[in-house]
Amino acid sequence: MAAFLNQERAKVGTTTGTIIAFPKELDINDPAIGVGLNLLPAGYIRCDGSVYNENTYPALAQILGLGDACVFKQPDTNLNADQFQVPDLRSKFIRASSASDQGVINDNTVISGTGLTVEKSGVGVNVSSNVGSTAVIDLFGQFRVPALSEDLRGNVAFTKPRTPDEEIVPATAFQPHAHYTTTYRCRIKRLSGSDVFELNYYINASTIGVANWFDATDEQPACKFYAQSEVWNTGSYIPSRTGVVYEYYGICKGSCSGFDTSCLVPAGKEYEVDTTPEGPCFQTFIGFVTQQMTCATSSYTVGPNYVEGADGVGNDAVPTSGDNGYSHNTSLANVLPFDTSVDGTTPSYPQISNIVVTTDAFDYEEDPTEHTHNISYEISETNYTLNTSEFFVSTEGMEASVNIRTETDTKIDNLIAPFIMVDYLIKI
Helix, strand or coil: CHHHHHHHHHHHCCCCCCEEEECCCCCCCCCCCHHHHHHCCCCEEECECCEEECCCCHHHHHHHCCHHHCCCCCCCCCCCCCEEECCECCCCCCCCCCCCCCCCCCCCEEECCCCCEEECCCCECCCCCCCCCEEEEECCCEEEECCEEEECCCCCCCCCCCCCEEEEECCCCCCCCCCCCCCCCCCCCECCCCCCCCCECECCCCCCEHHHHHHHCCCCHHHHHHHHHHHHCCCCCCCCECCEEEEECCCCCHHHHHHHHCCCCECCCCEEEECCCCCCEEEEECCCCEEEECCCCCEEEECCCECCCCCCCCECCCCCCCCCCCCCCCECCCECCCCCCCCCCCCECCCCCCCCCCCCCCCCCCCCCCEEEEECCCCCCCCCEEEECCEEEECCCCEEEEECCCCCCCECHHHHCCCCCCEEEEEC
């Protein structure tokens, strides 16, 4: 029965303006929600010096007063005519009044004549250090220096020789070479990887660039035969008619269309062919003699046919991944084939081969093949980068100095005065 009676009393509360000490902190300073609503339904707010409008809590405003007439107005607070201020009882205790001095605040500090804040009460102490202002301590452990990658910047210069550098290349030097030449060397794959002691072997292509070969080739007879077949099989000639018969010689018709597999026109290229019959050409009038005539002229353009995915264009056998491979286009459309009749899997043995010749030692006092190469310079900005790995630095033998500062607070009330902390609340 007593518990219910306390709840009913809490709903009514005390007189507006009454200050109570409450042992639980209000989570939100609003009587309509949180701890204030659940435990203090009569309505209390914290005594923390907050400023409110009279419309918010009109009953409390009437008791405390408004504006400059507010009982608990602090000297450094400006209040409008419709505002009031609740008392600030944080870190203070309530002292009973013996006269009409309600609302007077006596802080524990005062501003001195020199502008310093001085505490007015409490036990005073003087704090000093008995080890001086600096202490030396030993270090142990290690420092970690992380990995670093930093671009090197600065004014880097070098001395350029007045004459080009010279490099001597003897006959026994690695990788013999040629000067001023456009020679193409046939590099082909061998069956078991031997470079010398084995027949040349590949699936269906060399390593000679087909575009280079096309540009250097003046004539492809296979292209001419294929083009003539395309032109003359479709009737691009003067047909015989009643009383006249025409005869053309020096052209390829019928089965010559199969030469397209031997006519190589790479991507981005085209081949213009004069398909005029080589002759002679004749016309015969029935009942009269046969006489020679000028052959009818014609031409044909062969477009790119040796391209990726076309018949006769295979793929290399190099893996595109793994330890022995790399990512690349496997099509052999960019290199010259050895045998276009190969189906892409059957080995072919071409009639071309690199020739390895072993020469005898030169019988000269000096090697006549020694010569110099000029080395030219290109001047540009440097792009050096400093890369370091992570490492650790031991602190053995290291020490550090620590600056000691004495406490400037000369009052130690909190060390000697017993107290208990509660919240002061005021009834709205």
